[in-house]
Amino acid sequence: xxxxxxxxKFKGSLSASGVxxxxxxxxxxxxxxxxxxxAPVADGGDGTVAxxxxxxxxxxxxxxxxxxxxxxxxxxxxxxxRAVVELANAVGLVLLPDGRLDPLGASTFGLGVVIRxxxxxxxxxxxxxxxxxxxxxxxxxxxxxxxAKVLDESDSVVGRGGAALLDAVRLDLGALHPAVxxxxxxxxxxxxxxxxxxxxxxxxxGRQKGATDEDLRILEAxxxxxxxxxxxxxxxxxxxxxxxxxAGGTGFGAxxxxxxxxxxxxxxxxELIDFDAQLAGADLVVTGEGSLDExxxxxxxxxxxxxxxxxTGVRVVAxxxxxxxxxxxxxxxxxxAVHTLAELEPDLxxxxxxxxxxxxxxxxxxxx
Numbered sequence: 001x002x003x004x005x006x007x008x009k010f011k012g013s014l015s016a017s018g019v020x021x022x023x024x025x026x027x028x029x030x031x032x033x034x035x036x037x038x039a040p041v042a043d044g045g046d047g048t049v050a051x052x053x054x055x056x057x058x059x060x061x062x063x064x065x066x067x068x069x070x071x072x073x074x075x076x077x078x079x080x081x082r083a084v085v086e087l088a089n090a091v092g093l094v095l096l097p098d099g100r101l102d103p104l105g106a107s108t109f110g111l112g113v114v115i116r117x118x119x120x121x122x123x124x125x126x127x128x129x130x131x132x133x134x135x136x137x138x139x140x141x142x143x144x145x146x147x148a149k150v151l152d153e154s155d156s157v158v159g160r161g162g163a164a165l166l167d168a169v170r171l172d173l174g175a176l177h178p179a180v181x182x183x184x185x186x187x188x189x190x191x192x193x194x195x196x197x198x199x200x201x202x203x204x205x206g207r208q209k210g211a212t213d214e215d216l217r218i219l220e221a222x223x224x225x226x227x228x229x230x231x232x233x234x235x236x237x238x239x240x241x242x243x244x245x246x247a248g249g250t251g252f253g254a255x256x257x258x259x260x261x262x263x264x265x266x267x268x269x270x271e272l273i274d275f276d277a278q279l280a281g282a283d284l285v286v287t288g289e290g291s292l293d294e295x296x297x298x299x300x301x302x303x304x305x306x307x308x309x310x311x312t313g314v315r316v317v318a319x320x321x322x323x324x325x326x327x328x329x330x331x332x333x334x335x336x337a338v339h340t341l342a343e344l345e346p347d348l349x350x351x352x353x354x355x356x357x358x359x360x361x362x363x364x365x366x367x368x
Contacts, residue, residue, distance in 0.1 A: 003027060004282045004314075006039040006275070008301035009047050010290040010321055013355035016040030016047050017054050022356045023286060023319065026363020039278050041287075043301040044188030044265020045131025046088040048272075052077035055273035057084065060121070064113040066095035067106040067134035069160070074114050082125045083118035084272060087247050088132030090114050091141075093209070096134055101210025104218065105161035106135035108250055112145025119146075119179040127268060128254060130189040130247040134209060136162040136201055136219045138226040139253020147175040148257065150229075162248070163215075165222040171233035173257065185260035188268040190299040193245030195238075195252040196223050201245035209248070223249055230256045266304030275308060285309040286366070288319035292338060296325070303333045310334035319362055321351060339365070 005027075007019040014022070020038035027036050039055070042048040053059045057077035066072045074090040076083055088094065091110040096102065111128075118126055135141070140150055141160050149172040150158050150165065158164045194200050202211070202219040211219060230253065231237040238244050238255040243262035245251060254260035270276075279285070287305040289296065297303055306316040318330070318338040330338060341358045345351040351358065 001034040002282045003036045003284045004278050005286045006041050006305045007287055008041055008289040010355055013352045022359035023363040026360035030364040041269050041301045044129045048129035049077045049084055049086040051269050052084040052272045062114050062117045064110040067091040068102050070097055076114055083123035084127045085114050086129040087111050092132035093134045103209045103211040103215050104163035107137050107141035107160035108135055109141035109145045112142035119177055125184045127186045127188055133247035136248035138223055138249035143253055143257050146177045148173050162219045162222050165226045168229055171229045185258040187260050187262040188265040189243055189246045190265050191246040192242035194240045195244040195249050201249040266301045279312050282314050285314050285316045290321045292320040292323035292325050306334035
């Protein structure tokens with residue numbers, strides 16, 4: 001019997017690799033003669049780099065700065081001339097000092113430092129995982145780290161952070177990293193928000209980054225100004241494109257200046273880890289994430305895994321901390337059954353604290 005275990009992370013409990021390893025131990029404890037392969041996945045957000053590294057990409061460590069300028073180290077993945085970088089582990093919410101939100105001043109500069117490092121190493125394709133953003137700066141910080149200059153009326157460089165863009169009047173791309181012109185940039189993201197407006201970066205995601213009503217007004221005006229000067233500099237205006245509002249407008253900056261194209265996060269990750277090859281000879285795929293709910297049906301990792309497996313005729317079951325999906329919804333997504341930690345431990349806090357042991361138990365109980 002051959003099984004492929006391809007879960008996303010259980011947020012707050014275990015990484016995707018941790019989930020896969022626990023399930024594998026459980027399965028092999030009960031069925032030592034089975035072949036069990038681990039293929040941890042992600043949906044383009046947090047965990048994307050880890051999934052690539054688990055699939056054999058080299059881990060590259062870079063000294064950079066977090067969203068508020070504090071020195072930090074980020075990791076990206078690289079194989080041949082393809083680099084996989086992740087906003088979350090460079091300038092994400094988790095890197096805010098003491099968790100203090102800074103909606104007006106947080107920046108994507110540190111992400112640009114990581115991308116620049118990959119370009120200097122010869123990357124011809126850069127996959128950027130968007131998600132977990134702490135900032136709303138339209139990707140301006142990222143671009144300045146790549147050599148762009150955002151200038152005010154006196155031709156001085158404006159400060160970092162979204163609010164500073166209110167003073168911007170011109171984007172100078174004369175010193176942009178020369179490799180940008182011949183590098184393919186791909187955004188791994190399933191957010192379809194535009195840059196501005198009622199469904200834009202500020203309106204939809206601003207409050208979770210700590211923005212007050214006044215902050216939201218400032219940031220919306222700043223993003224509008226940023227769109228105007230970026231468009232004037234490049235001749236491209238992707239502000240209304242799906243994904244332009246992703247990660248505090250980082251999608252817009254990448255589209256307008258780097259020529260980036262957006263693709264489904266899980267589709268990119270499955271390609272990165274060569275998932276189709278891992279399905280060869282498999283009898284069953286086990287996927288899952290912390291919570292299976294309506295949001296899971298909107299391009300999240302487990303459904304993407306199930307869709308790919310189903311297309312090749314491989315059966316799929318899921319594991320989750322909890323699931324609120326109906327049998328009909330699961331079946332439509334290509335998932336035969338779901339097994340939850342809640343069945344073994346109804347108390348949420350205890351379930352999260354003991355997720356590893358509970359997942360091993362689920363693995364032991366797995367019956368075909």
